[in-house]
Amino acid sequence: MRHALLFYCRAGFENDCRQEWEARSGQTGGWESEPGFALFKPGKGGEADPNPPEPKELIFARQTLHVLADVQLGEKDRLTPILDALKSSKISAFNGVWLEHPDSDAGKPLSGFTRRFTDIVEKALNERNLIDPKARFRLHLFFPSMTRALVCSVDPEVAASPWLMGIPRVRMPSEAPSRSTLKLSEAFMTLVPDADQLLKSGMTGVDLGAAPGGWTFQLVARGLKVFAVDNGPMKGDMAIHPHVKHMREDGFKYKPQHPVDWLVCDMVEQPARIAQLIAKWLASGTARHAVFNLKLPMKKRWAEIERCFELIDQTMNAAHVRYALTAKHLYHDREEVTCYLTRLKAPRR
CATH class of the missing domain: 3.40.50.150 (Vaccinia Virus protein VP39)
Known part of the structure; x- marks a missing residue:
């Protein structure tokens, strides 16, 4: 999965992510998509940029991440495969970890799991000295399902949305005349x-x-x-x-x-x-x-x-x-x- 990129997007706009990325980067390759995300795997003729452009430069992608590993998870032990994947990573520590899922109908049931699993992951990472507030990269664990995790990284200072799942939280003012x-x-x-x-x-x-x-x-x-x-x-x-x-x-x-x-x-x-x-x-x-x-x-x-x-x-x-x-x-x-x-x-x- 080296040099693969993961794009979060609104469900139904995965193909728009693909078209925009290929038009702006000039790169082609294999694509996997499900509602709420698109995964780009560069072809033999090139590699995806290991430093993705800033989120504001991509219109349809809410978040753009560098994929470190694509991990299959067991039903009883989901933590060990993730930790094993991190051992193979060239990144020695992360400044934090975010657990996320697709913003889709299929992804909504995963929200409770990612919230509960976050404390377990953070504890395990701290025990292994994999969390350092001064580290450059943030760790993202993206769960398309309960049996799969995409282990990703991003530099929050350069190429990351500052919001979980790339979605800012906006409160509806009671005085406003419309939701627009x-x-x-x-x-x-x-x-x-x-x-x-x-x-x-x-x-x-x-x-x-x-x-x-x-x-x-x-x-x-x-x-x-x-x-x-x-x-x-x-x-x-x-x-x-x-x-x-x-x-x-x-x-x-x-x-x-x-x-x-x-x-x-x-x-x-x-x-x-x-x-x-x-x-x-x-x-x-x-x-x-x-x-x-x-x-x-x-x-x-x-x-x-x-x-x-x-x-x-x-x-x-x-x-x-x-x-x-x-x-x-x-x-x-x-x-x-x-x-x-x-x-x-x-x-x-």
Whole structure:
């Protein structure tokens, strides 16, 4: 299993993980997938990168791990085969251990087992001096079933999601008018570096397709004054909040009187049309930062993402604007990906 890679993903998107990895890495090989994960085994012509790219660079993978061993487990003794596999590893110690399972219907029954088994594994590793808080790598034990464990490692400082199973825990605010608010909350946690510094009280924002106000809520909660653009009604506090101005206009035609700090958009529309719209806002300087969703087709999702990113690149380059673009298939996303686009400062001459 040397140089194999394990990708966690949403169930049903395993093939998208494969297409993205092969497109970005240029590597091909054998693949094994079940709902919630994809396992890549490089072909004879090449090896997978032993230092996987940062999670933010891969859209469909929640976590990317280097596989050390694929272990078959006994029904009575699951610990010994794992410890034997670690003896063969070139890694002398780990800074911690996470036990995980697929985020799928088949994987849910394993959650209780991984919680109970964690204390047993940690005790055994400590007894063998395999846990050192100063060690570079973290140990991941991924259980596709009760009889199999993928023993994996990752450098938490370089290439790891900081959340168990790659899933951030986001609490649903009781005041929010819709559950879509969780997507923008997760996007700020996952995609926006230094979000607390970039989202400050007194800033201005525009929410295209705002109704009923789930995304507007996230901006207002951070102190922004928001122009909520939608022909539909706002609900709850977002309909009466003093920092929200409801503009009953078409999101594709609306333009603010002055540039704004933030643009967010969760409109149900063709992804290419959304990509062009957002890029025009930032290329013209009408907004500095944007978080938006691309609603993907059922087939050829990766091809559609590449098409949208190319449209954004063409628009930004035509305006001679430096930019950064990241995207992620968030836990709270469904048939969509969430993107963060920001203007960068021009380099000094």
